[in-house]
Amino acid sequence: MIEHRLDRMAAAGVWDGFPQQMGPLNAVTDVDGVSVGQWSRRDAGYLTGATVICFDPAAVVGVDVRGGGSGTRETDALRPGNLVERVDALVLTGGSAYGLDVAGGVMRFLEEQGKGFQVGPGPRDVVPIVPAAVLYDLSRGGGFSARPDASAGYAAARDAGVGPVREGNEGAGTGATSGPVKGGVGTASVMVGEDANVVVAAVVAVNSGGSPFDPMTGRLYGEDALYPGEWPQLGAPSGDDLARWQLSGMEEEPARPLRNTTIGMVVTNVKLDLAQTTRMASIAQDGLARAIRPVHTLFDGDTIFGASLGDAQLPTVGTVSSIGAASAGAAGLSFLYELGARTISRAVARAVLAAESTHGICSYRDLFPSACVADGSPRSGGGRGV
């Protein structure tokens, strides 16, 4: 009976009834082999940082660049048919194109560990493959040249851990903004199936030109994607909060630079090939589209990586007898990809909910205090991933 119901849901495209639950950390570190390190700096003109995701073993990684103003490194190497088949780490960082140097620091750390693409007989004859994507946060802390550099990447990779991942004003989200409010880093995970053996997780640094909330109601666009109880007491803003927000639109204030970008990654323990991780990244962009409006603009470099490590099998969706083996396999993949999109939407909402006001940039929580409690979620766990 349950199987038949799933079959029908697959046919109808209604996946939500499939058994799914948040992972224990509700973070990308719920995928075995994924560790995260974050470097953040908030003094001396800095308001920026970097988030480094390390894979052990190395992961199959695809990428989808949708925005009109991206800044990336090593993404050409991720195209199907190229030499490199595994990625050792990913960098999400502030600092605009200057921030691409962060990847060099991560490479240095990995080289010391002997991790990377083997190019010779020696244990250190390696070239670590470290793609990177940047967001624009120059001058948000006051200093135009206060940016993450190679030493920031080295530190983040060295400190990477498998514990909780701090959200909000951390790492690449330290200086991020999202439309009219503070942006940040967000992460989420989901475990799928009767035995919860399939994990899909995402991390994003939300620095969007578009707004994460409906300007008419104040509600987060990504709120519907959250699981029940994921962010307790989240609700609609009060009329007073809404009126104050709408009035604020008429005040004089300087125009902010139209330079943005949301960057992130969706990762799974399902064994996927490069074409599949690329497709997963592409469909994950739909998660941005649902959580941010407008999105993928010429001012955004919106870039999503898709990563696979582990050897879990695809969830079974539909009965093979009724739709054929090939379709059943593709149905499982489509389900997985859609979960990725939803997890991205959740991570965006969580990033904005976790962000805190700083440097004159108001947070969503401070803009609409009636909509959410201050610490509604176990978002900072004090794990090694600082």
Place this chain on the structure above:
Amino acid sequence: MIEHRLDRMAAAGVWDGFPQQMGPLNAVTDVDGVSVGQWSRRDAGYLTGATVICFDPAAVVGVDVRGGGSGTRETDALRPGNLVERVDALVLTGGSAYGLDVAGGVMRFLEEQGKGFQVGPGPRDVVPIVPAAVLYDLSRGGGFSARPDASAGYAAARDAGVGPVREGNEGAGTGATSGPVKGGVGTASVMVGEDANVVVAAVVAVNSGGSPFDPMTGRLYGEDALYPGEWPQLGAPSGDDLARWQLSGMEEEPARPLRNTTIGMVVTNVKLDLAQTTRMASIAQDGLARAIRPVHTLFDGDTIFGASLGDAQLPTVGTVSSIGAASAGAAGLSFLYELGARTISRAVARAVLAAESTHGICSYRDLFPSACVADGSPRSGGGRGV
């Protein structure tokens, strides 16, 4: 003051306050030079059709193919850098890949009219450029071989008119389904600016594997994109309707083939180049993402064309003095693209709202009669565009 507010909205990515209103026909035919003809057949094993969009003068057309199972014709010719720079007509059609023959009939009609890419001195020395995208509706009327062919394309092109465009079970939407309900054709338009001189419009044939409504609440995902009063009395389904729908999920019913695809076009009278129409098509896919879940699956060939004809100038967004001329231009483009995405979302919602139950496929209106009135909108105008 108003200009400053717009500037702030541009910076915040909050465009909705920009003056905008529905076009007089609320259809793609609100763009001067666009005509539409639809061929539909519902007897003798047929439940399929074709929608042909003609451009006079020929249009600059880009395309974005996002689904995993597309069926297209002449889309390679639309890549920037190629010989062809103008498109004479577009075909959206049922019949899966067989339906690509429809374009041949459109070409024959245009050749007779002497319209096309000029290849010689004679008035009929032309090759009409007619890209096409198909959706999967084979056997929905009972006959596997009952498909639109070249004669259908000829008839639709011959009958094309500049009046209202029928929505629902018409043209390429005749046999379409959308998740668990009947799909169809939808169209919408918006006029922008103080003098409403910029027009953005869309037409879609919704045949999605994903659902157009939230299975938990019954509300259309695309409902929020509609303008106030666009579909009168549209609201939340009653508890009774919802309970009946949720119960129906447990009934035995045969699995439907997992073959789908939503196809459409966004068109504007703003003068755009090929790279810009391609970008407009790409961002329009976000409109599908917001109105359908899941979307862009391996079973969908989701394809959107972006077309420009006319010489309207970009809307002015932001003050040049505060963000620079280049940024002001890109802000206008981004605004235009986002309007395209919203217009696609509206067209999807309208397609599903206009569709009628047939051949055992329940319409949204019949599934949730409490959510909408039977003829809430002037969706069939009896114009020449049958």
